[in-house]
Amino acid sequence: MTQARKKTTQTPEDESGLDRRTFLKGAAAAGAATAAAMAAATKVAQAAEAKPAQPEGEANMRGDAFISRPGSDFMLDVIKTLDIDYIASNPASSFRSLHESIVNYGGNRKPEFLTCMHEESSVGMAHGYAKAAGKPMAVLCHSSVGLQHAAMAVYNAWADRVPVMMFAGNGMDANKRRPGVEWTHCVQDPAAIVRDFIKWDDQPASLQHFAESTVRAYKMALSPPQEPVLITLDIDLQEEAIHGEKLSIPKLSLSAPPQADERALREAARMLAGAQNPVIVADRCVRSQEGVEALVKLAETLQSPVICTGNRMNFPSTHYLNLSENRPGLVRNADVVLMLEVQDPWGMLHGMGDPWKDIRRVAKPDVKVIQISLADFMMKSNYQDFQRFQPADLAISGDSQTSLVPLTEAIKRELSSTRAAELAGRADGLRKRHRDMKERMKTAAALGWEASPVSTARLCAELWNAIGNENYCLAVSDRIAWPKRLWPTTKYSNMMGGSGAAGVGYSAPGAVGVALANRDKGILTVTLQPDGDMCYAPGVLWTAAHHKIPLLIVMYNNRGYVQEVMHLQRMAGLHRRDPKTAKVGTMIYDPEVDFGKLAQAFGVYGEGPISDPNAVGPALARALKVVKSGAPALVDVVCQLR
Amino acid sequence: MRMAILLGAALFAGAAFAQDAPKGSAERGKKLYIDLNCHSCHGTHGQGGGRGSEPSIPAGYPWQGFFNQLRKPRRDMPAYEEKLVGNQDVADLYAYFASLKPAPAAKDIPQLRNF
Numbered sequence: 001m002t003q004a005r006k007k008t009t010q011t012p013e014d015e016s017g018l019d020r021r022t023f024l025k026g027a028a029a030a031g032a033a034t035a036a037a038m039a040a041a042t043k044v045a046q047a048a049e050a051k052p053a054q055p056e057g058e059a060n061m062r063g064d065a066f067i068s069r070p071g072s073d074f075m076l077d078v079i080k081t082l083d084i085d086y087i088a089s090n091p092a093s094s095f096r097s098l099h100e101s102i103v104n105y106g107g108n109r110k111p112e113f114l115t116c117m118h119e120e121s122s123v124g125m126a127h128g129y130a131k132a133a134g135k136p137m138a139v140l141c142h143s144s145v146g147l148q149h150a151a152m153a154v155y156n157a158w159a160d161r162v163p164v165m166m167f168a169g170n171g172m173d174a175n176k177r178r179p180g181v182e183w184t185h186c187v188q189d190p191a192a193i194v195r196d197f198i199k200w201d202d203q204p205a206s207l208q209h210f211a212e213s214t215v216r217a218y219k220m221a222l223s224p225p226q227e228p229v230l231i232t233l234d235i236d237l238q239e240e241a242i243h244g245e246k247l248s249i250p251k252l253s254l255s256a257p258p259q260a261d262e263r264a265l266r267e268a269a270r271m272l273a274g275a276q277n278p279v280i281v282a283d284r285c286v287r288s289q290e291g292v293e294a295l296v297k298l299a300e301t302l303q304s305p306v307i308c309t310g311n312r313m314n315f316p317s318t319h320y321l322n323l324s325e326n327r328p329g330l331v332r333n334a335d336v337v338l339m340l341e342v343q344d345p346w347g348m349l350h351g352m353g354d355p356w357k358d359i360r361r362v363a364k365p366d367v368k369v370i371q372i373s374l375a376d377f378m379m380k381s382n383y384q385d386f387q388r389f390q391p392a393d394l395a396i397s398g399d400s401q402t403s404l405v406p407l408t409e410a411i412k413r414e415l416s417s418t419r420a421a422e423l424a425g426r427a428d429g430l431r432k433r434h435r436d437m438k439e440r441m442k443t444a445a446a447l448g449w450e451a452s453p454v455s456t457a458r459l460c461a462e463l464w465n466a467i468g469n470e471n472y473c474l475a476v477s478d479r480i481a482w483p484k485r486l487w488p489t490t491k492y493s494n495m496m497g498g499s500g501a502a503g504v505g506y507s508a509p510g511a512v513g514v515a516l517a518n519r520d521k522g523i524l525t526v527t528l529q530p531d532g533d534m535c536y537a538p539g540v541l542w543t544a545a546h547h548k549i550p551l552l553i554v555m556y557n558n559r560g561y562v563q564e565v566m567h568l569q570r571m572a573g574l575h576r577r578d579p580k581t582a583k584v585g586t587m588i589y590d591p592e593v594d595f596g597k598l599a600q601a602f603g604v605y606g607e608g609p610i611s612d613p614n615a616v617g618p619a620l621a622r623a624l625k626v627v628k629s630g631a632p633a634l635v636d637v638v639c640q641l642r
Numbered sequence: 643m644r645m646a647i648l649l650g651a652a653l654f655a656g657a658a659f660a661q662d663a664p665k666g667s668a669e670r671g672k673k674l675y676i677d678l679n680c681h682s683c684h685g686t687h688g689q690g691g692g693r694g695s696e697p698s699i700p701a702g703y704p705w706q707g708f709f710n711q712l713r714k715p716r717r718d719m720p721a722y723e724e725k726l727v728g729n730q731d732v733a734d735l736y737a738y739f740a741s742l743k744p745a746p747a748a749k750d751i752p753q754l755r756n757f
Contacts (some may be wrong), residue, residue, distance in 0.1 A: 257656055353717070353718060354718050402685050438757065439748075441757075442748035442754050442757055443747075443748050444689075444690070444698065445745055445748065445752055445754055446745045446747065446748040446754060447685075447687065447688070447689035447690065447698055447745045448685050448686070448687035448688075448689030448745065449745055449746055449751060450743075450745075450746075451685065451687045451689065453686070454690030455685065455687075455689055455692075456691065457689070457692060458753075460692070461751075461753040461754055461756075461757075462753060464753070464756060464757075465753050465756065468756055480692040480693070481692050482691055486754075486757045487757070488757070510645060562682050565679055565682045566682055566683060567677055567681065569720050570718070570720045572720065573720025573721045573722065574720065576723060576725075576726075577727060579678055579679060579720065579722065579726065579727075580677050580679070582682070583679065584677045617753075640681070640685045640686060640689070640691070640692075641680065641682045641683075641685070641691070642679055642683060642685065642690075642691025642692055642693055642696045
């Protein structure tokens with residue numbers, strides 16, 4: 001900003017073009033000259049004489065002065081070095097110059113501008129996309145009203161440890177702000193609203209500053225723990241001409257993820273190799289198929305059951321060591337628990353009653369806890385997503401995925417042939433427990449099979465029946481537990497977890513972002529979409545249709561915010577009052593939302609509402625044809641409440 | 643679901659059985675079940691929920707256990723006192739559950755054979 005102002009006052013013109021202030025001066029001078037040449041120029045000339053120095057900024061714009069190379073062109077040059085394919089945005093004047101640079105100077109390719117209808121949708125899409133693509137999407141928004149809209153989605157991405165590359169337009173120089181809305185939309189410290197839940201931000205004051213901070217931000221976003229970052233785009237820096245200064249774009253060199261300390265891993269290996277009932281808990285542990293395979297090797301080496309929390313697809317559901325649905329029993333009997341990037345270690349070992357907050361210790365008092373995590377590196381004070389403190393017997397800072405292979409090798413070194421044979425002897429028992437667990441899940445899924453509205457188990461079984469032969473991805477996999485319980489899941493890309501902070505509104509845009517990332521990979525993307533979530537910002541359906549993003553959206557439409565129904569029931573019971581009123585303020589009917597028509601209104605194939613369980617399969621088959629043709633489709637299924 | 647099964651088993655030994663339940667109206671019980679929002683956790687067929695913490699109500703659940711769980715529930719379920727849900731209401735609710743057709747076995751459901 002300072003640099004830009006200096007240039008406008010000291011260097012009126014250079015070979016690169018005109019800055020905004022020079023442009024206005026030029027327009028004023030040209031206007032005066034033209035008027036003097038006209039027959040009826042007397043009065044104008046007198047006025048010009050009376051006001052020899054027309055105040056800057058008050059002249060009328062004219063079409064004969066141009067900015068040949070705005071700063072935003074260079075900004076785009078910088079962004080293009082970062083391998084960013086898409087930039088999601090609801091258009092706004094504070095980044096109009098960069099917007100124009102993207103679509104004209106950059107040819108609207110890498111990044112391609114994604115038209116969004118809400119900033120929460122932009123960030124939600126970027127969030128889902130990053131988990132599926134393994135790299136960030138960029139987001140453009142106003143620094144004031146845009147970031148305010150986006151904030152909840154940014155918090156979701158933060159809690160889910162997902163990188164998002166955000167840019168926010170802002171006018172720092174009050175002397176140059178247009179009166180009215182531009183003032184309303186400008187902020188002294190734009191990042192303040194999200195700084196508690198982003199990794200880093202900067203407000204560059206020059207183009208060179210922008211280049212260095214943007215590359216730095218991208219690098220930081222991708223270094224585990226991965227998190228959102230924010231760069232502010234000054235309006236004048238975007239719109240003023242690039243002057244003669246020598247600009248350079250720093251080379252991007254990503255940091256290698258931090259592997260845990262070797263000595264600490266040896267100690268962990270010693271504890272695990274000697275354990276009688278070890279349990280591995282994997283939360284946001286892996287971020288690729290390579291990580292899944294490394295965790296399988298670790299578990300097989302130890303013959304240890306694995307509890308996968310579902311926030312990432314860490315471990316195949318088909319593997320006999322996946323005993324995720326046996327969690328309470330496993331934790332209760334464990335003598336050593338290895339926690340891999342677990343967000344809530346205390347909650348793994350304890351329960352808490354509601355509403356009396358009575359603590360139920362699940363784990364043995366002398367259980368040994370090993371934590372491998374980067375939590376200490378991303379914790380901030382204000383927002384409490386870091387959960388209750390759980391002491392560990394061995395706390396190791398490090399990236400879990402990167403530490404899996406050296407930990408496995410260290411365990412192998414600890415195992416004598418006798419001990420290795422002992423561990424191998426666990427396998428038969430664990431296989432049986434896995435089979436029993438699966439049978440138990442199927443028996444439970446059969447309950448309410450013919451129910452109308454459709455049971456959530458039936459819905460998930462019907463969906464699998466439609467897509468089971470495909471290379472599939474369930475974009476948001478935490479809203480209903482049945483896919484995790486039933487579906488054969490073998491790849492990291494099969495399930496993308498949830499929102500992170502349980503902020504309602506993620507599921508719809510998150511799924512669209514996942515589907516966009518999967519579009520070119522030949523992966524069929526489906527999602528189980530809650531109705532309350534869809535009602536937050538349904539305009540993302542239009543974005544999916546407009547950008548031809550194939551996604552099968554299956555509405556999990558229970559016509560309410562049912563979690564809250566349960567809370568009200570509990571409160572009514574405690575207060576000894578009528579439980580029937582729990583529907584008030586929590587249910588979404590009278591009128592009922594017709595999501596099939598909603599989809600159609602946004603240009604998306606839509607069917608429903610469907611309450612007959614036997615009608616679900618055929619509807620999914622019809623919608624799947626649409627998705628395979630390259631477009632989104634929605635099937636509205638009216639479901640049981642949970 | 644596990645919680646309900648364990649609870650049912652614990653209550654089973656000394657409990658009265660279904661034939662000892664007071665006479666109730668299944669039709670009225672069904673309406674009451676929805677009005678009281680019981681289905682928000684347990685599902686319209688007592689099948690429980692898909693989020694991991696909503697217990698099913700197993701077929702053959704003993705009357706006395708059913709009654710006790712409503713009045714003085716274990717764990718996190720809210721209590722339904724007599725002044726709000728009378729004894730006849732409880733009998734009607736129980737009659738509704740007794741009237742439900744048993745779920746098919748998982749092995750007999752083609753869509754579940756894939757898993």
